Amino acid sequence: xxxxxxxxxxxxxxxxxxxxxxxxxxxxxEVGELIAEFQWLTxxxxxxxxxxxxxxxxxxxxxxxxxxxxxRLADVLGIDPVEAALTKLEDSARRYPIDxxxxxxxxx
Amino acid sequence: xxxxxxxxxxxxxxxxxxxxxxxxxxxxxEVGELIAEFQWLTxxxxxxxxxxxxxxxxxxxxxxxxxxxxxRLADVLGIDPVEAALTKLEDSARRYPIDxxxxxxxxx
Amino acid sequence: xxxxxxxxxxxxxxxxxxxxxxxxxxxxxEVGELIAEFQWLTxxxxxxxxxxxxxxxxxxxxxxxxxxxxxRLADVLGIDPVEAALTKLEDSARRYPIDxxxxxxxxx
Amino acid sequence: xxxxxxxxxxxxxxxxxxxxxxxxxxxxxEVGELIAEFQWLTxxxxxxxxxxxxxxxxxxxxxxxxxxxxxRLADVLGIDPVEAALTKLEDSARRYPIDxxxxxxxxx
Numbered sequence: 001x002x003x004x005x006x007x008x009x010x011x012x013x014x015x016x017x018x019x020x021x022x023x024x025x026x027x028x029x030e031v032g033e034l035i036a037e038f039q040w041l042t043x044x045x046x047x048x049x050x051x052x053x054x055x056x057x058x059x060x061x062x063x064x065x066x067x068x069x070x071x072r073l074a075d076v077l078g079i080d081p082v083e084a085a086l087t088k089l090e091d092s093a094r095r096y097p098i099d100x101x102x103x104x105x106x107x108x
Numbered sequence: 109x110x111x112x113x114x115x116x117x118x119x120x121x122x123x124x125x126x127x128x129x130x131x132x133x134x135x136x137x138e139v140g141e142l143i144a145e146f147q148w149l150t151x152x153x154x155x156x157x158x159x160x161x162x163x164x165x166x167x168x169x170x171x172x173x174x175x176x177x178x179x180r181l182a183d184v185l186g187i188d189p190v191e192a193a194l195t196k197l198e199d200s201a202r203r204y205p206i207d208x209x210x211x212x213x214x215x216x
Numbered sequence: 217x218x219x220x221x222x223x224x225x226x227x228x229x230x231x232x233x234x235x236x237x238x239x240x241x242x243x244x245x246e247v248g249e250l251i252a253e254f255q256w257l258t259x260x261x262x263x264x265x266x267x268x269x270x271x272x273x274x275x276x277x278x279x280x281x282x283x284x285x286x287x288r289l290a291d292v293l294g295i296d297p298v299e300a301a302l303t304k305l306e307d308s309a310r311r312y313p314i315d316x317x318x319x320x321x322x323x324x
Numbered sequence: 325x326x327x328x329x330x331x332x333x334x335x336x337x338x339x340x341x342x343x344x345x346x347x348x349x350x351x352x353x354e355v356g357e358l359i360a361e362f363q364w365l366t367x368x369x370x371x372x373x374x375x376x377x378x379x380x381x382x383x384x385x386x387x388x389x390x391x392x393x394x395x396r397l398a399d400v401l402g403i404d405p406v407e408a409a410l411t412k413l414e415d416s417a418r419r420y421p422i423d424x425x426x427x428x429x430x431x432x
Contacts, residue, residue: 001190008197012204013211017364020167021146021154021241024139025363027174028244031132031139032356035251038129039349040321040341043258046129050185059128061199063182064192066135070178071193074171077158082109084172085179089116091169096120103121105256125256129349133255136352140248143359147241148233148429150367213364217406224413228420229427236383237362237370240355243390247348247355254345262345266401275344277415279398280408282351286394287409290387293374298325300388301395305332307385312336319337 002075005068020077027069034062113180131181138177142170218291221284236293243285250278326399329392344401351393358386 009015037059038046050056074081095108117123145167146154158164182189203216225231253275254262266272290297311324333339361383362370374380398405419432 029360036353064196088172137252144245280412304388
């Protein structure tokens, strides 16, 4: 997907706009649209949002947009997002040991 | 990674907190931290942020966090984020034909 | 407050950083910190967050930060934020007539 | 404005949706729309956005929306946003003494 996104930008001469600063903004803009889909739903209602074809379609499209800009941003920064996520997950595993944090949402 | 994140949450009894609504908020919170790394940089400075070990390390960690919550959110919604991104990319290819939009950032 | 914020920036020679683009990013970063305070709370728990001195103090500080950057952004754009809000409120009053939308969160 | 927003919500029986959690999400959604207006502009272009009637009108409307949800969120939390901002500004004045930080965007 990284290559397809890079080609998409290059064909349109859009690399000039794809600085990390601008892509971080585009990512934030898309996350804003995604969060708007959930703002008036209860947590319970949010778990069944995909069973509504219209709202579900919008949520799927927004997830796609967020994924596009996250992938593109990571690419122009030279970061592998999966590797970065796994490193963070290992950090979190150390910071939140299972036997100490079960069932608690408190931040450390 | 999807499975590792799900196991991570299950071991800590955190699925109760992982509603789509809450995960969308967590995603937005992490994107806020990511964007803060770029806010005072010029677009040019943002392109070399990874050459600064400290700022670069923070950006990598934030990309990891965003990837974690995006993957987790897509998982609880039953969405494949790569597939959703590719669908959106095809939409965009139709909406932004190469010969009509070259070099222009105008929205359609 | 607008004048105090402008003086604060001028004394520190920070106007150079205070472009609308950068201030919009700073605003988004602060809103990210604010939303993180609520991400794992139920809607009910969120209504009593101010009764916890620690969390309440953080929320108050984040509201302050958001207000600072919103005021500063509006100022450099030459917009009166209260006037802009009242104009939008009148639009919303027309789009959401009381007798048609009572109790419904549906978007129009 | 606080009272007008509260009346607007009450007339429509919308207080049920206006928990701090939901309002923080609505605020983040509006900030996402605002930031999208600036994402492909250079910092220099962003300083003249208001001279374009269309883009300028959208920016003004988004500033209004952000102000609405910030005011409403602060109100349901019992926070005076101007007071919260002034307290934060005093903190910042102490943390960023004029003679030490002139012209530098480094965080403390």
